[in-house]
Each structure stands twice: as structure tokens, then as C-alpha cells.
Amino acid sequence: MLDTGNFVVFNSDEDIIWQSFQYPTTSILQGQHLSAGMELFSSVSETDQSTGIFRLKMQHDGNLVQYPVDTPDTAPYSYWSSFTDGKGDNVSLNLDNDGHLYMLNSTGFNIKDLNTGGYDDTNRTIYLMKIDSDGIFRLYSYRLDRNGNRSVIWSSTSDKCAPKGLCGLNGYCVDVDREANCICLPGFAPVIEGNFTAGCERNFSSDSCKSDDGTIQYTIQAAENTVWEDNGYSEVTSTTREECDTACYEDCNCEAAMFNDGKCTKQRLPLRYGRRDLSNSNIALIKSCFQIQKVFYRQQHKIVRDRCSYFV
Template sequence: MLDTGNFVLYDSDHNVIWQRFDNPTNTLLPGQPISAGQELFSSASEADDSFGIFRLQMQHDGNIVQYPFDTENSAPYAYYATGTYRAGNNVTLNLDDDGLLYLHNSTNRLRNLTRGGYRRERTIIYMLKIDADGILRVYSHSVNQQNSSVIWSSTDDRCIPKGICGLYGFFSNIDDQAKCLCLPGFDFVMPGNWSVGCERNFTAETCRLKENTSKYYDMRTVENTVWEDSTCVVLGGTTKEDCEQACLQDCNCEAALFKDRM
């Protein structure tokens, strides 16, 4: 175990045959570059270091991008990127021992993500983590006092990571109180574990051909909420009330999105 935090296995000729720094998990330490194709993964929770639901990838095009864990590497799923997608496949993400986080190719430093210049002491360790909430943070950790403080984060908006509330859940951030909520008619599958999502707390009626579902259901509004746009049918020039009725009269409709009078 080296002072850098790297755990290394050597053969009898003192050649490195395996090292922890080549197999990153949720943390990046100084001297541990992330190369093209490598990823960091979030933990399931602060107390559980098993794989969570977010990942950070150093892409072959030179772009650093964050995605939910089980998604394709495509723009609709991304929620953070450095925008360096034309930099080439030799770009690495690096962290220095003064807290400087930056992108580097084989010859030049391309972009600083943090300002760096923090204290260099043997009792202070800087680390980049992708936390359980999906946000990248650089920490300053004091070995003597056994505490950590955030010196940089990819965003201050905890709503940004996609999928943090799981299926049928949505994120609310009111008066700095961040939490996940379930849609009306749904409860958390596992209270306390938002990422598992929500499930119906009622039994859905069978969809009957050509039958008006308004006798079984009513519409409940969730206001000022942004949803992923996966529209099946678009009704033009309609009112909110007309939109509700159109959904209630279609036994295959479970939700309607009304935005900007559309």
C-alpha cells in the first residue's frame, strides 16, 4: 500500500502486475488519472459502497460525461459534461495534490475544472467522488481531524442528476429542503431509499375497449414540474380541461403533460 493510496501487486522482479489505480470505483485520488473508456460509479448510499445508480465516463472523444448507471452513452441521458468532445481519445481526468482537477492530453492541459492552489500537507488529502446523489464533488480531507469539506462540486442543484427519485418519483427542492416525492396514487417502494422509486397504492382497472375511464379515475395535477418528454400524442390548440378529458376518455392514457398552453 503506497502513500498515495494505491494498492499495488508486484511479481518477483518487482514489476507491477495489478494496481488499484487502474480499477477506479467511486473515488479519484491525486496521481490516479481516468483514461478513455474508464468510469467512476456512485455508491448506493453514504453507508453502502456497493454500486449506485450514477456513473462518470471519460469518453473516447475527450468528453467527460455523467449518466444514470443503466443507460446508453447518448445525449438524452447525460446530465453533466465538460463539452470537450472534440479533444480526442488521449484525454485523461487528473487530480493534483493541491486540489486542482483538470483534463490533460498527451502534451497539454486542456481545461481546469477547479482552481487548485489549496494547501499541500501530508495531513490533507484531496479526492474527487461521485456521490450517491450523482453529483461530482472534490473533498479536502483532514487526516488528523478525520473530517472532510467540499471545495468544488459539478452543480449545486440536486435536481440535476437524472433518475435520482426512481420510477414514478420526482424531485422537489423547496426552501433548500431537497427530497423525492411520489406521484399521486403512488407510495415509495422502499421508504428511505428514493432511487428504488414508487409503486401504485391502488389496483388499476382493466382497460376496456372503447370504454370511458372517467367513471374509474379523476385527474390530479402536479404543478410546476418538469418531465422527460416522451409524448405519444400531441393535441394542438387545447385547454388544460380539454387535455384532462382527452386522457380520461382514452383507457390507454395514464398521464398528460400540459405546458405553455400545449
């Protein structure tokens, strides 16, 4: 193990035959680089270092891009990029011992500074870049003293809701005081309480849509100013939100609809990559249920509607 943190294997001639710096997984240390075609992955959490749900790829087109895991390397799935596409097929991401984080092309020319550096370059401080479990990649400085202070000196974004998929399926991200908060769609509850990346599931059975005993009724509830991946199966001619409500309500295959500026698109679950955007007028219309129960009170027959859906 070298002082740089590079784990090196030598042969009998003292030639390096393997080194960990050539195989980054979740982070880059000073002196290390991310070559074209290579990826970094987030961890599940600070305490669970298994592979998480976000990745950073140094693409062969010269662009450094962040995506959710298990998605194509295409623009609809990206949530951050260096905007350096077209800069060559052998661009690398590099980190120096003064905190300089930058990109070089195949000739060694600096095509972009992500962080200009110029910090303490003595052996009292080390620098590390990693993708955190929240999907944002950050550059840290660590002081090698008694206090061992850690500081963030650069990050890919300050928008905590930018990472796609942070709130899992059927959940959407809301920025509250610059912190990400996950909310389930109407009629949904967390799959795992306290684990927002696990997403949300219906708190009633959608099979009851086919019930003909009169005990189940459906309604449409809205999550306004929310944006999602557009994966509709049918677009209907609509001029009003009410017409969009009706179109989904009357279609038993429709579990949700997106309405924006007169356009209505029917959706099937799950919905993903949701976030609140107050500048966007899109409305997610979610089919939710009413359960009708017959009860007797003072010998009078009474109908009580018990709403199955609620905001979490």
C-alpha cells in the same frame, strides 16, 4: 500498499504488473487519473458501497459526462458535462496532490481546470474525488490530524435535483432550502418507505379502469411546473388543458399526459427523471381514481366518494 493509496502488485523482478490506480471504481485519489473510456460509479449510500444509480464517464470525444446507470451515452440522458467534447479521443481527468482537478489531452495540454487547486500539498492533507450517492461528484480534502476533518472544496453542481433519476420512477424532485426532496405523483406512494430512489407505485389497481360496475371513477390530477423524460405514445391536437384532460380521461391506455403551451402528449407509466422547475410551464396530468362506496345512514341511501389518490 503505497503511501498514495495505490495497491500495487510486483513480479519477481520488482516490476509493477497490476495497480489499483488503473482501475478506479467510485473515486479518484491524488496522483490518479480517469482515462478515456473509463467510468466511475456512485455507491448506494455512505454505508452501502455496492454500485449505485449514477455514473461519470470520460468519453472518447473528450467530454466528461454524468449519466444515470444503464442509459446510453447520449445527451438526453446526461445531467452534467464538462463541455469539452471535440477535444480529442484520449482526454483524461487528473487530480494532483494540491487539489488541482483538471483535464489533459493526449499531448499533455491542460484543456480545462475543474478546480485550480493551490491547497495544502503536504502530507497532512489528502484529496479525493468521488461520485456521492446523490449523483453529484465532489472533490474532498481530508485532514490527517486528530480531528480528521473533511471538507468539500469543489462539486459538479449545487443543484441537488440535477441528477436524473434521483427520486426513482414516478417520483419528482423538489428543491427545498437547497436540499432534494422527493414527492410521489398524485395517486402514488413510495415503493419502500424512506428509500426515495426506489420510486413510487400506484396506491390503487389500474385494472379497475376496465370496471363496469360503477364503483370506480377516474379523475385527472396535476403536478404543475414539473419536467419529465418525454416518452409519449401519442400527441393530440389540444389548445387547452381541459381538452388534454379529456383526451387522457377517455383513453383507457392513457395513464398520464404532459401539457405545455398547447401541446398534449399521452404517456404510459412509468414516468421518470421528474423534477420541479418553476420556470417551466409543463403540467403533468395524472389519471387517478375515485372509489364510490354505498353506505346507509339513518335509513337514507348515500354515496360517499373515497379518493384513492393523494400527494405523498
